[in-house]
Amino acid sequence: MKYVSDYIVPIGPEGLKIVNTGAWRTRYPVMDTAKCVKCGLCFLYCPVKAIIRKEDGSYEITFDYCKGCGVCAHECKVKAITMENVKEGDE
DSSP, X not given: OOOOOOOEEEOXXXXXXXXXXXXXXXXXXXXXXXXXXXXOHHHHHOTTOOEEEOTTSOXXXXXXXXXXXXXXXXXXXXXXXXXXXXXXXXX
């Protein structure tokens, strides 16, 4: 099952448009699953719901809407999430 939230924004007389806000980021989170204790703080604090909870209780970062804000890395008490710079050519 895929869990992706679409951001739908009004764009005037043209109606509504789904925006891929993840294309704006300059940094992105990297999760070390070996360090993750499955506490869910990253999931709870992500302002755009770019982190999903999988059926086995683990968490996964989806990059369609991740803005690279770093809140998940900041809230992770075991430092299982680090922020990396987007390199030229990365999508």
